[in-house]
Amino acid sequence: MKLDSFRVTNFRSVEDSGEITLGDMACLVGKNEAGKTALLHALAGLKPHASTPITFDRERDYPRRYLNEYERRHADDDAMVIATRWTLSDAEMNDLAASFGPGCLASSQVTLSRRYGGGIGVTVHLDEAACMAFLTDRHGLTEDERRAFAASGSAAAVRKALEGLEEISAAQQALLDALEALPGKSVLNAIASHVRSACPSFMYFSHYDRMAGQIRVDDIERDEDGGVHRFGRRPHRSSEPLEVPELVFLDFLEFAGTSVEEIRESKTYESLNAKCESASNAITDQLREYWTQNPFLEIEVRVTKAEPNDPAPFDEGVIARARVKNILHRVSVPFSERSAGFIWFFSFLVKFAQVSKQGGSLVLLLDEPGLTLHGKAQADLLRYFGDKLVPHHQVVFSTHSPFMVPPDDLTLSRIVEDQIEQRPNGFPTTKGTKVRDDVLATDPDTLFPLQAALGYDVTQALFIGKHTLLVEGPGDLVFLNALSAQLKRRKRIALDPRWTICPAGGLDKIQSFVSLFKGAKLHIAVMSDRAQGDKRKLEQLRAAGAIPENRIMNYPDVLGLPEGDVEDIFDPEVYLAIVNGAYGLKGRGVLTTAKLDKEAGGIVRLVKRVEAAFKLLPPDTPEFDHFTPADWLIRNPAVLDEKTPAIEATLDNAEKVIRAINGALPT
Incomplete structure (x- = not known):
């Protein structure tokens, strides 16, 4: 499934965003407090990934100035928060055709939505009569057997007709059993369930975890479920979870082509050194591809015995360390002593390399990525999005930095603004957060990142x-x-x-x-x-x-x-x-x-x-x-x-x- 557009309503600062069209990647551009985060939260709440659970709470999320009017404004049903339009892939259409017939859906376009207090609603262009004709043929009913429900076009009507028969044939019973086994005993519910399961999860990121520079490897073990724990040596090996920066370090080792287990199992110095050098080379090659700020950096993975005067817990056991070497200055420093931008960028590469490696159908929602990066490094980050993320996932990110606006295709940008209008009495009021895919924002400050991106791109083109x-x-x-x-x-x-x-x-x-x-x-x-x-x-x-x-x-x-x-x-x-x-x-x-x-x-x-x-x-x-x-x-x-x-x-x-x-x- 591919997300074509979404529309947010009745959520925080967003009364009605308008329809927001998407491609493989979209950039939400706007000032601070314009409502970009609210848009991403609402989208993530449609089907949130387990790592970023987001729920809709009426008291917390419904626009506060209208909260007391909720019952009057939504007397018939709970307020809609997110409505999305998708296109099913050819493979998904073929799967549905195999179960319900090639004519089961009149269109590959489907709509998924969610209200306060509700699950995912699904709307499809269903031809139920074609579905029933296919299921009837599949179960081999004769013309005489079909006469019992000849005038019935829906699954419910066919089921009711079959249930009312005094005598039922084996083929009719098989068809009835098949209908009874459908979710909700309905073809529509069955197809909706299929669509829900095929829909990608939304993984939202606003906090970007940073990697630790070192970890004590001999205390780390994985349980049967793949969880990673630190086991204390004294007194009873009680376990405790690793901290997030340490988990990122483990991801880093795996990203580099090794693991704590491999390092710990090395029996000789040469074996251990070979694994560390291989990991160092692999990670350095990938770093140089996307960190153009300083081409003279190398990542070194070292495993050494702890020194007694080092701070706890690195004063005993075996320690794996990440160091960054500058081959121009011929000096290496601990990873944690590099610039905040470098640590952020490197940790981001590791994190999302693991996300892509784990696979699964995901839409990535990135809130203000790369804030600590220099403008050129932000351009490197955009290049990483295009090279490593977009081929596997749709990406929606927010920014107010001109260097995070895709310069080669400004049509990927969506303008986000909190629209203010003046009443006749001169008192201002808001229309809430609005989104548009043109550049006709009412607030010129909103357009600044887009204008700056265009100006920068034009200026760079002039150097050519x-x-x-x-x-x-x-x-x-x-x-x-x-x-x-x-x-x-x-x-x-x-x-x-x-x-x-x-x-x-x-x-x-x-x-x-x-x-x-x-x-x-x-x-x-x-x-x-x-x-x-x-x-x-x-x-x-x-x-x-x-x-x-x-x-x-x-x-x-x-x-x-x-x-x-x-x-x-x-x-x-x-x-x-x-x-x-x-x-x-x-x-x-x-x-x-x-x-x-x-x-x-x-x-x-x-x-x-x-x-x-x-x-x-x-x-x-x-x-x-x-x-x-x-x-x-x-x-x-x-x-x-x-x-x-x-x-x-x-x-x-x-x-x-x-x-x-x-x-x-x-x-």
Whole structure:
């Protein structure tokens, strides 16, 4: 079974989350206290794994502000907490077909849900008549034997008809016995029971156990059930459970390919040393694959006799120790003395390697994993999710870190926010936790991790581009690409495909971008706007010497203007047509060159003239910004297809600018 979506209602901060779609992996992104943990708890409560038992308690979990109204709000049935939609696998559909016929279900889609105080409810698209036809054929009933229930389509009706017969044949009795043996004496209940058993368990993690650095091996024994205990030496070998960090250490040994039993049974030094070295090599190889923070680390497993002056209980017996060696500094330290991030990451690898090894059908719910990790280490953790967890389990995790947002597929992210709205009286109220798979969150802070992840990913992509052109804003990028595409269609000079165009966010920030790119072995050029106050900024950029002066360009110099922006590439008539289309200006609101001359005749820069004209338009006119016309042009490129003098003048200017940009490339 694969989980397709879930919906949480009536649970803590979540009144109705909306339907949350899932794939192999999903990332719940939101601020602290947005309700991410509540969503994971509700999902886990559908069918919790034994290691993470989660139950629904009405007094504790029902939204507190409505608790006193519970009976009125849910008079017919207990409140629904979690509703999930699944797709049965081909193998599961075949199993059902073998028991109830190939037409038993009209769809592989099933729904599982849970209410307060109830078990798992199952909804399937059952064709009970087809099921009964299959079961009747399976038990070899003749036409005469079928007449007793010919008009009955349900199992209950067939059973009732058979039970009412004065004389019953062997085949009829066999069919009746089969129906009586079904869970709840119902085909629907039987299929629902099958679906429940096939449904994966949900394993929820919020506390991530950390491994101990050492353990006394000669006191540890396993019982017949596989439980691990420490047996005291004095006075009566009474047992006590191992602490969790010690259990993780045992998992670590097994992960490395050995065990306490193997170590204890070694009879010679060489045998023991071989096992320890083999374990050390195995775990080091796996660590290096996913811990890129420091490639010079090795894990060493050592087994030595205790020293009498060591702290108890490591002052007697045989001690297994994990140490971390830095081959660059040629020093090793106890595992427990490494950084908190390293200990967390290593312990996580061990824990989930064991989860995957144990098998079983699981959905993994990870609450805020990797909080102690550096951003690059969080990227390693994401890679581990994709490589080791997703092939075996669906994974849903929450985060507010931009480095835990999957950068190669932002569609895996789900935005979680506690939606606040203002009442007419000005007093705020909440709609509760809401989840959406688009990026239209009402709170910009909620989107910060997503924006930061996207910005970081874009920035990293720029380091891959060997030839980077820095421009001031996204409008420059769109306009240059649109004009280049039109020139290319007309078989004129277009932008060289080697260029990667990067909006820097203004002339002030270009110097910062240049500093970031310095040392990345990139070929960088700049094409900027220039106003009267920008001369000093350009001089400072040239004086810095990070970019050769011939690769620091601006539009007015290329176009022969005293000052200008990317918009000055356009003939005024063409740019106004774009602006009118972008803002839907009609009638008296349409901007013309005559209006610009009248309202802003003394202004040189075209975009500033348009800004001045906009201030005189009706108050309900949208506020003018630089990007909207560019966005409209990329959606309506046909406006440049005409062969008017204004279009030709625009393309001539564009070609001048693009020639200058291409001229900054190395020959």
